[in-house]
Amino acid sequence: MKNSMKPASDILSPREIEIASSYADGDTYQKIADRLCLAPSTVRTHLATVYRKLEVSSKLALLARLNGDQPSNEDQTDHAAVISELALSLEEALRRERTMAEVLKIISRSHGDIDAVMAAILGFALELCEAEFGVLFEHHGNNRFSASFYRGIPSAFRDWFDEQGAFAPGAQTGLGRMEHTHEVINIFDVRAEKVYHTDDPLRHATAKLGGARSFVAIPMLSGDRLVGAFTIYRQQVRPFSREATELAHTFADQSVIALENARMFSGLRLGN
Structure with missing residues (x-):
């Protein structure tokens, strides 16, 4: 049975489920790392594995898979490792952009x-x-x-x-x-x-x-x-x-x- 047909709980380890759920709920790498006594870089490595295993390419898709939804066709790919890395990098870049915009707003006000x-x-x-x-x-x-x-x-x-x-x-x-x-x-x-x-x-x-x-x-x-x-x-x-x-x-x-x-x-x- 392909991973795309299995529930997330059958694919991921308990630690991966814990990290993926926290990330999907909005926690940062640092918050997850502090709670689990890990390095933030280790959290990121786990998430890259989670994205690859679940064949998802966004935080929204991750949340959907954790809630029991099946991945859409566009999420299924033979290049899952590349997709997972690109997805996380994009999300990190967007978070940096949002943060910088917030900093400028704070300064101006x-x-x-x-x-x-x-x-x-x-x-x-x-x-x-x-x-x-x-x-x-x-x-x-x-x-x-x-x-x-x-x-x-x-x-x-x-x-x-x-x-x-x-x-x-x-x-x-x-x-x-x-x-x-x-x-x-x-x-x-x-x-x-x-x-x-x-x-x-x-x-x-x-x-x-x-x-x-x-x-x-x-x-x-x-x-x-x-x-x-x-x-x-x-x-x-x-x-x-x-x-x-x-x-x-x-x-x-x-x-x-x-x-x-x-x-x-x-x-x-x-x-x-």
């Missing part, structure tokens, strides 16, 4: 409420880039930064930043290297770099208080001027891919717009 805007931007970034927490640093010149906005950060790490105020990161830290080069710094494992084996306070706080292993630091630039750094962290060794880094860069650019808008609104208020 914020009227200078920078706290709400940055909370939203960091939240979207963490979800789409599959990261546990994020910090936006403002740059004050003279090699000094302050951690101004947070999302999902462990309380001990946040308290450490609050105690530091404006601080100068070591030259070998991700933040220090980013300031020098104005380039993206992608740290595969914070404990594997030489700076971790020194007495650098930022690197030790990142690893010990934040529990971070992999992170990426994106320079926030206004023209040639460094405005700050957009950083997102994973608490396991899972380096950020080029796609995730590019996505984080887009959020960093939106953060610059939000900061500039907030400063403009603040100037207008002071002038009135």
Whole structure:
């Protein structure tokens, strides 16, 4: 009996049923991963297998199959593996487009409420880039930064930043290297770099208080001027891919717009 004629429960494993049902109901990879103690990339791999096994090419078709409907003829193909990959990639691209549109809407309607805007931007970034927490640093010149906005950060790490105020990161830290080069710094494992084996306070706080292993630091630039750094962290060794880094860069650019808008609104208020 072909898979197209069988109910989904006869085709999929219990774990695949659980993941497929959550995804069809609207959960993100990150939410599913957190609940099942998996990596988001593992969730995606399971979903690609589910799409192939059920011979579906969209979330709506997946939901229909889980509810007992038979696939339409257009869903049945000898290239199921290719179709499943293309379907998931398309859904991910559409989700990114919707998120970016929502970010721009939030910025345009914020009227200078920078706290709400940055909370939203960091939240979207963490979800789409599959990261546990994020910090936006403002740059004050003279090699000094302050951690101004947070999302999902462990309380001990946040308290450490609050105690530091404006601080100068070591030259070998991700933040220090980013300031020098104005380039993206992608740290595969914070404990594997030489700076971790020194007495650098930022690197030790990142690893010990934040529990971070992999992170990426994106320079926030206004023209040639460094405005700050957009950083997102994973608490396991899972380096950020080029796609995730590019996505984080887009959020960093939106953060610059939000900061500039907030400063403009603040100037207008002071002038009135």
